[in-house]
Amino acid sequence: MGKGGRRHKPKKNFAAKRRDKQKNKEEWEKAPQRCYADIVRENKDFEIYYKTQSIVPENQWESFITTLQENLPVAFRITGSKAETKALLKIIKGELFEEILNTKLETDNAIVNEAEKVRPHCLPFYPEDLAWQLQLTRKDIRRSEAYSRLHNFLISETSCGSISRQEVVSMIPPLVLDVKPWHKVLDMCAAPGSKTAQLIEMIHADEKIPHPEGFVIANDLDNNRCYMLVHQAKRLNSSNILITNHDSSVMPNFKVTKSDGTKGQLKFDRILADVPCSGDGTMRKNPDIWCKWTPANGNNLHGIQYRIAKRGLEMLAVGGRMVYSTCSLNPIENEAVLHRILSETGDAVQLVDGRDFVPGLRCDPGVSYWLPASKTLQFYKSWDEVPEQWQTQIRPKMFPPAPEEAHKYHLERSMRILPHHQDTGGFFVAILEKLKPLPWEASSLVVDQQETPINITSENDNKLSLGDEVEVEKKGGDKKRNLEEQSKPWGPQRKRKRVVGYREDPFVFFKDETEDVWAPIKNFYGISDELDPRCLLVRCHEGKKKNIYFTSPAIRDIVLSNEDNVKMINTGVKTFVRCDNKNMKCAFRLAQEGMRSIFSYVSDTRKVEVCKEDLIMLLQNDDPHTPPEIEKMSKETQTRLSDFATGSCILLYKEEDSSSPNPLKLEMVGWRGTMSLRAYVPICDAVHYLRLLGADCSKFEKNKFEENRNALKNGNDQVNDDKADDSNSMITDSIDEAKVDEEAA
Structure with a gap:
């Protein structure tokens, strides 16, 4: 018997768990599957609610509801x-x-x-x-x-x-965020990662900057969805991204190393807060929402949306911008959250009109008046009208500003995209610019990065930032008790969430040039001294180093400075892979994923230009046991390979048409054998390159017709x-x- 007289069930062994899992799978497969086509795309409460909110002009209602279905x-x-x-x-x-x-x-x-x-x-x-x-x-x-x-x-x-x-409306938030290659970017609720991919592309937009200073930290609360995010980010092969797993509403402040060697607090230039929402703007692709929709969905999410937006503004640098977005049509999740934020931040934050970033996009301005409603679809004009039974669902801060004060908030600067505008889903986007420190930031709790005493000011004891609250919890002991006695800004203190999910492999960075595997790699590929080996990492403390990854210096510093604060899921792009062939001077070959990161550092002695016809032949070869022989290639290619040392190399191709403003240039990993040459790229990349070269790639495609x-x-x-x-x-x-x-x- 356990505590309190409760009987504990005996633990099942592995075989029993496996049998149960198989049984559940078989039952699920036998169960009738519901088809989206069978869902009735109607909901009277939905229509009543949004007709009352007047977010859709009356003369456009039929077009709106028809498109949504x-x-x-x-x-x-x-x-x-x-x-x-x-x-x-x-x-x-x-x-x-x-x-x-x-x-x-x-x-x-x-x-x-x-x-x-x-x-x-x-x-x-x-x-x-x-x-x-x-x-x-x-x-x-x-x-x-x-x-x-x-x-x-x-x-x-x-x-x-x-x-x-990617859905059309999902492309809008990164566009209006206006990210530059030098910006420090935070994506607070990043999974599944389509918008994150856009942000990464913007960091690398200037091809004249092979190694941009900017970076993207992509975060998500759900551990499983973080791996979906890894899948998306890996396609872009960037060394400037870090994926983290944390509750963004209480995200701790990131530490960074300043130029003088001391630790400072990281403030972001751009933040994307695409917050969790009821998702009723996605009914066209998720028809089951028609059956589940109630006004309570938006009411229940208002609080977490507000906390995420507020925490985002606290982590934003002065002069920086944050985009707040949802795939919801509901003003309670959109304008009500903005009004609450703007009323608390005063003149420190303002809404910015982002329509200039997306010319040609049809959208409606945000509204300044709405009516909160109960689950039973009772509408209320003020908090005083809300009966006690609904006061836990409808909160005072959900109501619109007074008519005489509405002009101060400029809610019309936000953008509401409706489905019938351009045959899309529904979406809401707003740009918040931070003009100066938030009212509670200037004299709030100061947590010194070098473990100096904590100072609490009595005048602003109820203006503690969420990040500082987490920092205080880590100080522990009397300091935490003093804080609880003096300040409870959000009522009962929240318990810290236990870290769950998979245990991640460590991030083990090279210490310096003395790393045992570095000298052979550097010498064989003639790598420039400009590449700092400390930016290379492996995912194991002991044993053979199988894969070596490359990160930007900024990401390296963030990982090392914050390993104890935030759970790190993934970073770095695979650059070198162990390849223990006999008689090789270097035990590591180049990886195609890291080509963009490593290309400028590799010496020309490991690069060889290949003719178009030869490159096509290399890419079309799909037999790993019979690579193309060099003697069957063009005379030009044979000449270039005559004195070329065996081993991993980079194959180069440049389009001969000099009249093109952007001639096609391709760089890919190859392998120079004794008598042969191979393109060492995945099949999907080989098909991509063949298409660009105008070659036949039908052998890699399946056509049922x-x-x-x-x-x-x-x-x-x-x-x-x-x-x-x-x-x-x-x-x-x-x-x-x-x-x-x-x-x-």
Whole structure:
């Protein structure tokens, strides 16, 4: 018997747990699955609530509700260097879209030209025509070869990071945040990572700066979703990102090393607070929200949204900007949170109009009047009207400003994107600029980074920042008790959340140039002294170093200075991989993932230029046992390789057309064997490069339509369409499982 007389259940062994898991899986598979198509996309309470809030003009209501009941179109962005994006854009506009526009679909009643049903179009507000939208359903994929080819193209290019599947409205917050390569950026609620990917791209936007000073810290509370975030970030191969796992509403202050060697507090230039929300703006892709929606959803989230936004402003540098965004239509989650923040911060923070960053985007201004409602859809104009039974759900700070004071807050500067504006989901975006320290920052609790005594000012004892509260808890003992006696700014003190999730491998940075594996690597690749070996790390304390990762100096400093404050999930880009071949001068080969980070440091003695025809041959070779022989390559390539030492190297290609403002330049990892040469890149990257070179990559793609035609040609009359359809469904499901095109509510 345990404490209190409770009987403890005996622990199950591993085999029993496995049997239970298998049994649950079988029961789940037998259970009838609910199809989105069967969900009734209606909710009377939803319609009453939003008609009362008047966020949609009366003459647009029918268009609004009709669009909200339709499926969401597919959208994607093109990423990468300017030369690669231009080449990829040319392919998309050319062969892929032309085939779609000329495709005819057989419907139940007639043959309809696909161009009449769907026309791919460029998003007018996204720079350089790099974002596109089109209607794409599973039914189209199964019945149209052109759509199937496009979908396979999107999957392949998404895998190598050249394309990002992302909802249109989700692209807006990073655009209006206006990130520069030198900015310190925090993404407070980052998973699943589409917006984080945009932020990373902006850090690396200037190709003249191979190693930008800026960085992105991407954080999420959910440990499992952090690994989804890792998956997204790894596609971009950046050394300027750190992924953390913490409650962003009470995120501690990050420490950094100042120029004089002392520790200081990190303040961010840009912060994205895409907070958890009810998600009723995502009903077009998540139809089950229609059944679950109630006014209580937004009321219950208002508090955490406010705390995250407030903590973000505390971590923001003076002169910096924070974007507050939700995928909700509800003013309680949007304008009410902004009004509460602005009323507390006074003239230290102001709303900024961000429409200039997204010209061509249709949106409505924020509202200055709304009515909080109970779960039973009773609306209240003031706190005095709220009955006691609803006072835990509706709070005083949820009400709008008085009409005579509304002009002070400029809530109209925020942007509400409605589904019928541009055939998108619903979204809310606001830009907050910090003009000076917040009222409670100037004389609040001071926590000295060098363990000096804590000072508490009596005048501002109720203005303690959330980050400082966490710092105080770490001081422990009498100092914490004194704080609780003098200040309880949010009522009962919250218990610190126990760290949960997977135990992470350590981040072990190289100490200096004396690291045992560094000298052979540096000598073999002729690495410049400009590369600080202390920015290299491994994920183990003992044993052989298998993979070596590279981070920026700023990220290294943050990791080492804050390991005890925040749970670090992932950082660094794989740069060197152990390859214990016999008779090799260096036991490590280059990794394709780290090419952008390491390229400028590697000596020209390990770089070799390859002709276009030879490069295509290398990329098309998919047999690891028979790499292309050097003697079968062009004379130019043979000459360059004649005195080239065996081992890992970098293959270079430059487009010969000098008239192009952005000639195509490719750098990839290769391997110079005794008699052969190999392109050491993943298949998804090989397919990407082949497309850019205008070469045939069909051998790497699966086409069920071609398979069916070949089967019929060979006399097999029974073509398994269902199996082929299931194959394409699996392709679609793989994207859904990876959350590549999903911005979770």
